[in-house]
Amino acid sequence: LHSPKLSATVQKVNYYLRYESGISNRVRELAILTTAREHNHQFEWSAHEPAALRVGVSQEIIDIIKHRYSTEKLDQIDRVVINFGRELFGAHRVEPEMFAEALQVFGARMLVDIVSVMGSYAATASLLTAFDIHLHPEMEPLLPLDP
Numbered sequence: 804l805h806s807p808k809l810s811a812t813v814q815k816v817n818y819y820l821r822y823e824s825g826i827s828n829r830v831r832e833l834a835i836l837t838t839a840r841e842h843n844h845q846f847e848w849s850a851h852e853p854a855a856l857r858v859g860v861s862q863e864i865i866d867i868i869k870h871r872y873s874t875e876k877l878d879q880i881d882r883v884v885i886n887f888g889r890e891l892f893g894a895h896r897v898e899p900e901m902f903a904e905a906l907q908v909f910g911a912r913m914l915v916d917i918v919s920v921m922g923s924y925a926a927t928a929s930l931l932t933a934f935d936i937h938l939h940p941e942m943e944p945l946l947p948l949d950p
Contacts, residue, residue, distance in 0.1 A: 817923060824916040828858035830884055834920045836860075836868045837888030840946070842928040848946035849938055869946060883908050888921055 820826065826834075832855035839847035848869075855865055864881060867874060871889075874882040887905050890897045897905075905914050930936075938944060 813923070816919070820916060820920050820923065825913065826916055826920065829855075829860055830880065830917065831920055832858055832860055833864070833868070833881060833884045834888060834917055835924050836865065837885050838892065838921045838924040839928065840868050840871070841888060841892035842925060842932075843946075843949050844928040844931065845944050845946050845948060846931050846936060846938055847924060847928055849942055849944060852945045879904075879908060884917065887917075891918070891921065892925065 821831070832851060835851045836848065836855055838844075839851060852865055852869075856862065864877065866872065867877070868885055874885050877885070883901075883905050887897060887901055890901050905917075909917060
């Protein structure tokens with residue numbers, strides 16, 4: 804709204820990431836939820852928890868992300884997406900072993916695209932935080948926020 808040229812550019816990137824990158828809907832929603840959790844962002848979480856359920860992410864996996872439970876029993880793809888995002892945003896670095904596993908699982912191009920999804924939603928979280936955007940009062944908050 805306040806920066807139409809930026810908005811148009813971001814929309815093109817988001818279109819690519821959603822429809823042309825080859826990232827599955829399921830992996831994309833795992834990446835988004837992990838980003839929302841690591842940014843402690845209620846608005847994004849509440850929009851994407853239902854979306855994740857619609858594309859086949861189980862409530863059990865959503866709860867693992869939501870409550871930062873261990874991912875050790877998840878399949879490799881889910882575990883790698885979640886742990887990669889946790890390291891990227893929580894530790895502000897990705898350990899070499901995690902990077903190597905993610906690269907092996909996804910390949911370089913797909914990993915760049917998955918990290919770009921995470922980065923895009925981190926940017927959105929930053930804008931929503933900076934402009935103090937909250938859930939509509941009638942929406943139920945779905946994310947237990949960190950103190």
